[in-house]
Amino acid sequence: MPHYRIPYGESALEFDLLPGMRGAVVVSNPAPPLADANQAIAAALAKPTGSPRLRALAGPGDRVCIVFTDSTRSSPDHLLVPALLRELHTAGVRDKDITLLCGIGMHRPSTQAERVAKLGSEIVARYTVIDNEPQNPVALIDLGVTAGGVPVSAHRDAVRADLLIATGIVEPHQYAGYSGGPKTASVGAAGEPLIAHTHGPAFVDHPGTRLGRIEGNPFQEAITEAAQRAGLRFIINVVLDEQKRIVGVAAGAPTPTHQQLVSLARSIYEVEIPHQYDVVIGGVGYPKDANLYQASRAASYLFFAPTPVVRPGGMIIIAAKCHEGAGKGAGEQRFLAAMRDAPDVQAILCDAREHGYPPGQQRAFVMAKVLEQVQVIVVGADCPDVVSSCKLTPARTMDAALALAQRQQGEDLDVLVVPHALLTLPVVREQA
Numbered sequence: 425m426p427h428y429r430i431p432y433g434e435s436a437l438e439f440d441l442l443p444g445m446r447g448a449v450v451v452s453n454p455a456p457p458l459a460d461a462n463q464a465i466a467a468a469l470a471k472p473t474g475s476p477r478l479r480a481l482a483g484p485g486d487r488v489c490i491v492f493t494d495s496t497r498s499s500p501d502h503l504l505v506p507a508l509l510r511e512l513h514t515a516g517v518r519d520k521d522i523t524l525l526c527g528i529g530m531h532r533p534s535t536q537a538e539r540v541a542k543l544g545s546e547i548v549a550r551y552t553v554i555d556n557e558p559q560n561p562v563a564l565i566d567l568g569v570t571a572g573g574v575p576v577s578a579h580r581d582a583v584r585a586d587l588l589i590a591t592g593i594v595e596p597h598q599y600a601g602y603s604g605g606p607k608t609a610s611v612g613a614a615g616e617p618l619i620a621h622t623h624g625p626a627f628v629d630h631p632g633t634r635l636g637r638i639e640g641n642p643f644q645e646a647i648t649e650a651a652q653r654a655g656l657r658f659i660i661n662v663v664l665d666e667q668k669r670i671v672g673v674a675a676g677a678p679t680p681t682h683q684q685l686v687s688l689a690r691s692i693y694e695v696e697i698p699h700q701y702d703v704v705i706g707g708v709g710y711p712k713d714a715n716l717y718q719a720s721r722a723a724s725y726l727f728f729a730p731t732p733v734v735r736p737g738g739m740i741i742i743a744a745k746c747h748e749g750a751g752k753g754a755g756e757q758r759f760l761a762a763m764r765d766a767p768d769v770q771a772i773l774c775d776a777r778e779h780g781y782p783p784g785q786q787r788a789f790v791m792a793k794v795l796e797q798v799q800v801i802v803v804g805a806d807c808p809d810v811v812s813s814c815k816l817t818p819a820r821t822m823d824a825a826l827a828l829a830q831r832q833q834g835e836d837l838d839v840l841v842v843p844h845a846l847l848t849l850p851v852v853r854e855q856a
Contacts (some may be wrong), residue, residue: 430843431709432804433745439822444835445703452848455692457669461500464673465507468660472676473684475658478508482587484516487523489585491609494528495538496711496718498668499593502544504660508589509547523581524553527590527612530619530783532753554581556613558783559754564615567653574622574646577615578654588654590678592661594685596693596849598721598728598790599627600644601637604661605682606651614650616783622646623786625776628793635728636694636849638686651678663689666844697850700735702837703829705822706742706845715751716802716810717759717787719744722845727794731852733840736797739833741825742845743803749810755784762788763814769795791816799832801825 426438428447441447458464469478482488490508493499505524512522524543526534533555539548547553556579557563565583567576582588590612594604599622611619622643627633632640656678663672663685672688674681706722713719722742726733734740750760762785766772772792775781781789794800795815802811803825808818819825829837842848 428841430705430707430743430841432707432743433713434710437743437804437822441839442823442826442830444830445826445837445839447839447841449841449843450695450697450848450850451843452666452692453695455665455671457665457671458673461503461670461673462507464670465503465660468673468675469507469511472658472681473674474677474680478511478589478658479515481658482512482515482517484518485521486517486586487521487584488512488517488587488589489523489525489582491525491527491582491588491590491613492542493591493593493608493612494526494531494534495542496531496714497593498664498711499591500662500670501542501591504591504662505543505547508660519551522551523585524551525579525581525613526553526555527608528556529612529614530558530616530753530755532751532756558614558616558619567650570646570649572642572646574650575617576650576653577617578610578650579613582609582613583654585655587658588656589658590656592659594661594663594682594689595847596635596725598635598724599623599633600647601634601641602686602689604685605659606648606656606678609654609656610647610650613654618650619783623783624780625789628786628789629777634730635725636690636730648679661685663692664847665692666847693847694849694851696853697733697840698853700731700852701733701738701840702735702833703739703741703839704734705839705841706740707843708742708744708845712846713744713746715748715756716744716746716805716807716814717751717756719746719802720787720791720816723800724790724794725845726842726850727798729850732797733842733850733852734798739799739801739829740794741801741803741822741829743822744805746802746805746807746810749807750814753784755787758782758784759787760810760814763791769815801828
């Protein structure tokens with residue numbers, strides 16, 4: 425029976441290492457899932473952190489906008505949004521005064537099926553559900569420039585609301601340190617200029633823009649100020665385990681609520697490892713492995729940990745179906761074009777640092793920084809030609825990828841398996 429198992433699509437990929445390889449596995453620290461998620465959500469809304477209850481923040485005639493996450497995020501909005509709506513109805517807010525805004529950022533628009541999966545068919549039929557329009561000036565309101573020089577604009581329905589609310593999931597994030605908090609509203613409902621600036625080379629190159637880092641992180645500072653300018657007053661966020669079960673939930677004012685859940689998330693996701701490894705195998709799974717843009721985060725997360733998990737010259741292997749190819753949104757297509765059309769990774773880096781890039785293309789810049797130091801193999805992709813064009817190496821099976829590692833680096837290899845590479849932050853012992 426195979427010794428190792430990682431997520432692959434909505435199922436799993438099982439494999440063994442090859443002779444000569446020494447394997448280790450790192451997973452997040454265990455945390456008990458909530459026995460009754462709905463009850464815990466109701467309790468969080470009944471005793472919010474740093475804020476009055478929602479029913480005290482809104483009333484009859486008030487316009488309310490709830491920004492919820494798109495299909496690339498595992499936030500259980502089908503539980504969170506109905507609970508928010510119950511609070512608003514108690515306050516006397518009318519259905520027609522509530523807008524549910526899908527925070528797609530620069531991703532493709534949501535489909536009807538995705539909206540139903542996120543919210544439930546009854547809610548989709550009953551309320552106004554719309555997508556962010558980051559490239560439509562008519563749909564946006566200019567909110568000025570932050571102290572750090574970031575241009576802020578946001579969807580008009582979010583800004584004009586008397587009460588702006590956001591859902592979210594708190595997990596390791598390459599730019600924000602930890603996602604959730606202000607991010608669903610400030611990036612998900614943002615105009616293209618904010619996304620372009622915060623994902624630009626100056627931010628991505630900044631030493632404070634790291635996984636797991638909140639303090640002194642210019643990205644986190646920018647999105648926090650942007651959310652304040654947009655008027656974000658209330659959030660409900662969750663922390664999930666590797667099986668996507670809720671292990672923590674909190675609601676209330678954005679900053680203290682986020683800080684509360686970041687503390688919990690750190691205790692779960694950050695795990696000490698003894699040293700760097702020759703080969704690191706990362707699992708992705710649904711929904712992040714739907715396209716290469718999202719799935720490649722597993723490789724960059726492993727590289728941009730506080731210390732890279734893989735040694736210089738080593739190899740990162742990820743398994744991802746990528747049934748949507750590189751991805752269908754404007755940002756995903758910019759990533760594909762930048763990776764495909766540049767002669768090498770150095771050209772991607774030089775061009776980005778000299779000329780900048782539009783939103784979405786930052787993923788090419790990040791992956792070029794990874795590829796400058798290590799090789800990235802993608803196992804089991806439905807689109808091996810797209811993988812190759814993006815300067816990554818496709819492999820049909822895990823055995824083929826491991827055999828390639830031994831041909832290039834020798835048979836005597838230390839291998840680390842990270843089944844949930846987006847939900848486990850390995851910290852090299854010297855940096856722990």
